[in-house]
Amino acid sequence: MTSEFVRFQSSPQFDNRWLRELPTDPVAENIPRSVAAAVSSIVTPRRAGNPQLVAYAREVADSLGFSEADCESEAFAQVFSGNALLEGMQPYATAYGGHQFGHWAGQLGDGRAINLGELHNAVGEHWTLQLKGAGTTPYSRGADGLAVLRSSVREFLCSEAMYHLGVPTTRALSLVLTGDRVERDMFYDGNRQWEPGAVVCRVAPSFTRFGHFQLPAARQDHELLKRLLDFTLETDFPELGEPGPDTYIRWLRQVAESTAEMVAHWMRVGFVHGVMNTDNMSVLGLTIDYGPYGWLEGYDPDWTPNTTDAEGRRYRFGAQPQVALWNLAQLANALHPLIGAVEPLQAVMEHYRHVYQRCWERDMASKLGLLDWRDETDAALVATLQQALRQSETDMTIFYRRLADFDPLWDQDTDERDSSQLIAPVAGAFYQSPGFEAEHAMADWLRRYRERLLQDRVLNGTDDVSRRALMNRTNPKYVLRNYLAQQAIDRATEGDFSEIHHLQSLLRRPYDEQPEEEARYFALRPEWARHKAGCSMLSCSS
Numbered sequence: 001m002t003s004e005f006v007r008f009q010s011s012p013q014f015d016n017r018w019l020r021e022l023p024t025d026p027v028a029e030n031i032p033r034s035v036a037a038a039v040s041s042i043v044t045p046r047r048a049g050n051p052q053l054v055a056y057a058r059e060v061a062d063s064l065g066f067s068e069a070d071c072e073s074e075a076f077a078q079v080f081s082g083n084a085l086l087e088g089m090q091p092y093a094t095a096y097g098g099h100q101f102g103h104w105a106g107q108l109g110d111g112r113a114i115n116l117g118e119l120h121n122a123v124g125e126h127w128t129l130q131l132k133g134a135g136t137t138p139y140s141r142g143a144d145g146l147a148v149l150r151s152s153v154r155e156f157l158c159s160e161a162m163y164h165l166g167v168p169t170t171r172a173l174s175l176v177l178t179g180d181r182v183e184r185d186m187f188y189d190g191n192r193q194w195e196p197g198a199v200v201c202r203v204a205p206s207f208t209r210f211g212h213f214q215l216p217a218a219r220q221d222h223e224l225l226k227r228l229l230d231f232t233l234e235t236d237f238p239e240l241g242e243p244g245p246d247t248y249i250r251w252l253r254q255v256a257e258s259t260a261e262m263v264a265h266w267m268r269v270g271f272v273h274g275v276m277n278t279d280n281m282s283v284l285g286l287t288i289d290y291g292p293y294g295w296l297e298g299y300d301p302d303w304t305p306n307t308t309d310a311e312g313r314r315y316r317f318g319a320q321p322q323v324a325l326w327n328l329a330q331l332a333n334a335l336h337p338l339i340g341a342v343e344p345l346q347a348v349m350e351h352y353r354h355v356y357q358r359c360w361e362r363d364m365a366s367k368l369g370l371l372d373w374r375d376e377t378d379a380a381l382v383a384t385l386q387q388a389l390r391q392s393e394t395d396m397t398i399f400y401r402r403l404a405d406f407d408p409l410w411d412q413d414t415d416e417r418d419s420s421q422l423i424a425p426v427a428g429a430f431y432q433s434p435g436f437e438a439e440h441a442m443a444d445w446l447r448r449y450r451e452r453l454l455q456d457r458v459l460n461g462t463d464d465v466s467r468r469a470l471m472n473r474t475n476p477k478y479v480l481r482n483y484l485a486q487q488a489i490d491r492a493t494e495g496d497f498s499e500i501h502h503l504q505s506l507l508r509r510p511y512d513e514q515p516e517e518e519a520r521y522f523a524l525r526p527e528w529a530r531h532k533a534g535c536s537m538l539s540c541s542s
């Protein structure tokens with residue numbers, strides 16, 4: 001089976017290095033199997049019955065050099081549903097393994113992701129284009145290789161929202177309905193339903209995962225492991241120098257740093273990935289594989305959106321920094337045969353802890369509008385705040401954003417403020433009106449916070465205007481609340497894509513006030529969404 005070729009107005013250039021330089025599976029048949037001694041298999045995307053473009057990201061198209069006319073052409077929907085190719089595209093799926101929920105799962109691979117090729121743009125960047133949901137590959141392990149509209153809307157909107165929040169992430173170029181139906185059992189309870197099928201085209205410099213290295217390492221194929229690592233160094237990390245054990249350590253150090261940065265950003269904005277398996281970790285430190293992720297509404301470090309993880313809560317919000325370290329240790333294990341010593345690998349793990357801690361301190365200081373982090377006072381200040389937030393079920397996004405409006409400059413001698421006066425600026429952030437104790441805990445915290453702000457003022461001469469500006473570029477006003485995504489999905493299922501477009505535009509400027517959007521989008525989650533499927537509970541079914 002082959003795909004037809006179509007043309008865009010622009011002439012994108014492809015340079016498919018992964019395929020050209022790394023071993024490819026000699027078997028051409030598309031049947032589920034174990035693929036040894038190769039990192040990719042050539043595949044043909046499945047034909048979509050009636051492709052329809054739902055949305056695309058203008059900025060991503062720009063980086064790829066696609067014009068507006070390209071994006072709105074019939075050919076665009078054909079290419080990004082998997083029905084047609086551009087000259088130079090060579091579809092393939094890649095082999096990786098991974099630890100799922102702490103257990104080695106063996107070969108996983110791109111079961112429903114198909115790379116179309118590496119686009120080489122006018123400024124010399126390589127962007128890999130990857131379809132998610134365009135049919136089976138040798139790595140599909142008996143599943144259908146497809147994706148439904150709801151999960152595709154979630155991936156499309158969230159990856160772009162994360163980018164605009166300043167969180168490292170894969171991007172999304174397009175969201176296309178295939179016109180075909182896909183059968184899913186959303187809660188694994190025997191209730192199967194037909195849902196609209198969709199394909200997202202994801203874009204990243206590369207989609208190389210921790211699991212890509214784990215698979216050849218587990219098979220003791222050290223030659224393939226080394227080839228893949230040398231290739232990754234050459235293509236994604238040219239600044240690290242010639243391959244060799246020292247460079248491999250420097251690479252792991254770099255992966256540890258970018259992973260620490262990424263997770264610190266998640267903690268800053270209240271994002272819970274939901275499935276931090278090692279196959280869902282990018283070596284570029286990009287957030288990847290948007291599945292049952294969620295956004296913290298009421299602040300709760302134990303919260304996980306993933307119903308599959310409800311028991312063990314391995315991937316709960318507060319555990320993410322620790323899980324990333326565990327995942328890095330698995331990557332370090334995989335590299336061990338190429339390095340032959342344990343100490344430098346352990347040193348990288350220590351380095352991760354250190355970098356994460358620094359990132360977290362920097363971000364917490366900025367979230368509170370402090371000029372710098374002072375361990376002696378600020379560690380306790382933050383711990384007390386987190387307790388208070390939890391005690392009174394406080395919306396994380398609204399709280400931090402409103403905290404910028406807290407005015408520390410009253411005269412304590414003439415103006416004694418009571419608790420309710422103190423908490424007034426953040427009063428709109430509580431899901432339940434705080435009881436007497438919780439109100440006092442929050443007011444006490446605000447008094448301490450005031451003291452701390454006054455210290456900065458005295459010691460560093462900061463004014464309140466710059467504090468607010470710092471806070472408002474650290475604490476987003478608009479995030480993709482779980483129920484907002486679900487509302488866009490419900491409407492899209494009825495053929496109305498306007499809410500997807502609206503959220504796309506709202507979330508392009510998450511730190512801007514956008515006062516006209518406030519009433520609808522800077523608001524507490526409505527009560528009906530508290531326990532509704534898709535709004536607070538998500539399964540891996542997608």
Ligand code: AMP
Nearest residue numbers: 108109110111112140143144145146289
């Ligand atoms: P995830 O938990 O979504 O990261 O997926 C774990 C593995 O299952 C990966 O190898 C995916 O490619 C594969 N997978 C998930 N859903 C499907 C599907 N519908 N068809 C084929 N493979 C899938």
Ligand code: MG
Nearest residue numbers: 279280288289
């Ligand atoms: Mg995955």
